[in-house]
Amino acid sequence: MKAMLCERFGGPEVLALRNVADPPPPEAREIQVRIAARGVQYVDVLMLVGKYQFRPDPPFIPGGEAAGHVVAIGTDVTDFAPGDVVMSRHTLGACAELGNATAALCDKVPAGMSLAQAGVFRGAYTTAYHALLQRGRMRDGEWVLVHGAAGGIGIAAIQVAKAFGVRVIATAGSAAKRAACLEEGADHAIDYRSGFVDQVKALTDGRGVDIVYDPIGDKVAEESLRCLAWGGRLLILGFLGGGPTNIRSNYLLIKGIDAIGVRIGGLNENEPALAATNMKALVTLAKQGKLRPRISHTFRLDQAAEALQVVIDRAVIGKAVLLS
Structure with missing residues (x-):
């Protein structure tokens, strides 16, 4: 089969299309999938440079989420x-033509969802759902401030929040990205680059928001603390802004704020049953038409390096996908 190999640590240029052996027959609880679509994630960028918490040694085939057709099943698979x-x-x-996956971590594609959309669904929506509903304890009628809102997990957060009756303020750095956030259901979309506290306070009549959904970190996280209402929750999802911030504990004390880490990999590893339940709920919402991945860039499998570069350049609105 053909596959994109990471042959050494580095940037997207380390990827090369190679002919490699097909995967072995699926084990008892696995299925084998002929992959048609793959989501492109920032996690892949970190893995290529050896800076992700899971650090495989080259050569390896990257890629963590996909969609396609089952070609073989293990002896214990019944679903x-x-x-x-x-x-x-x-x-x-x-990032290959064939791949084996644990059957319990797979779901049938709901009617009305394309293979391209299915290939980018799991990572973004499971992150947003777990962050907002479980870690953030989101409730109907609350206000949520979503940073990086035009990205994959940002648009997923907008859609999940709106599905549960929450008011959303989205931040994004360009007019096109803010327009996309409004199209996806955000109540307001603002430019965060010159400061956003006053804008958030004005939109909430001075009260502030109940939840901040933050994959950016750095200075954005510190300013976000000033946007939170009493009992607010700061959800820490990553550090796309360049690194973590030093959380000022006086803000947490004065406003009764919770600073909460969110890592979907941790949920998958430590609470697999809950992760599976979450995915079932998300598939139901997708069937109802409440969740719909937005894809701005489509590439062939052999263009994986180009796909990762547009992710690095923050040119993607929603998700990028690799198709066979």
Whole structure:
């Protein structure tokens, strides 16, 4: 089969299309998928440079989420059959024509969702759902401030929040990205680059927001603390802004704020049953038309380096996908 190999640590240029051996037959609880679509994630960028918490040694095939057709099943698999169209989760290996995946981490693609959309669904939506509903304890009628709102997990957060009756303020750095946030359901979209506290306070009549959803970190996180109302929750999802911030504990004390870390990999590893339940709920919401991945860039498998570069350049609105 053909696969994109990371042959040494580095930037997107280290990827090369190679002919490699097909994966072995699926183990008892696995399925084998002929992959048609793969989501492109910032996690892949970190993995290529050896800076992700899971650090495989080259050569390896990157890619953690995909969609395609089942071609074989393990002896203990009862929920899938050859020919089923599925969304699959992989530790590695999605950037290939074939891949094995644990059956419990796969779901059938709901009617009305394309293979391209299915290939980018799992990572973004499971992150947003777990962050907002479980870590953030989001309730109907609350206000949520979503940073990086035009990215994959940002748009997912907008859609999940609106599905549960929450008012959303989205931040993004360009007019096109802010327009996309409004199209996806945000109540307001603001430019955060010259400061956003006054804008958030004005939109909430001085009260502030209940939840900040923050994959940016750095100075954005510190300013976000000033936007939170009493009992607010700061959800820490990552550090795309260049690194973590030093949380000022006086803000937490005075306003009764919770600063909460969110790592979907940690949920998958430590609470797999809850992770599976969450995915079932998300598939139901997708069937109802409440969740719909937005794809701004489509590439072929052999263009994986180009796809990762547009992610690095923050040119993507929603998700980028690699198609066979």
